[in-house]
Amino acid sequence: MQTIQLNVHSNHIDFLLSMLQNLKDGIIENIIVDKPIANTSIANSTIRLTPKDSELFLEALDRPPQIYPKLKEAFEQYENSQIKI
């Protein structure tokens, strides 16, 4: 199994998204980089991305939706009818 380390420029998002959307559980297997990608380095490691691009890729990999504490708390208060008029 080949793993890759990429520093992703936003111009490459489309290409990499199409590649990564076929992955399961974030495991990279038999990846062939079929064209040169500027600012890209390949190493024996897991994917490394800028924080912004990392978020995009995790979404593309069907990461579970984010939990927002305020939203969850407000929902629980709603369900428990803790607000009185």
Added chain:
Amino acid sequence: MQTVQLDKNRHNRKAFDCEVDALNDYLHSMANQHSLKDNTRTYILENSENPSDIVGYYTLTMTTIELSKLPPNLQKKHFNNYSSALIARLAVDKKYKHKKIGSWLLIDALKRVLNASDIVAFPMVIVDAKDGVAEFYEKFGFSLFLNEEKKLYLPIATIRANFGG
């Protein structure tokens, strides 16, 4: 506490005052007409001891999604979807400020939106925040559309996950 659809014969619309003219005017004179024409639905939180007294309200309808103003991952995910729920208005009477009624109404609205999306699928809810209230929605996970200062969205999947669905 529960919300009910606006009933002009039951609710004293004219007495409602949230200190924002546009939101007051809408409830006073337009909400009922829009509902009769099936353009919007307005839901009222009544004072439990005096149902004619309106504590707060929100209005729901549908709108279109400007896909180009979403992050690339959401553009890809929803590339052929253009419809979204819209929380068009949400307001609390000044007598009931600072009691977390706004949060309660927002959750109530999101629950209705989530139920509707289970029947007729759409991918997100949008809100057009009035001046200074975008931060209120951001606290609950809403994100601003690209290059927008008042228009925010929240994916249905996020609502479902946070509501334990």
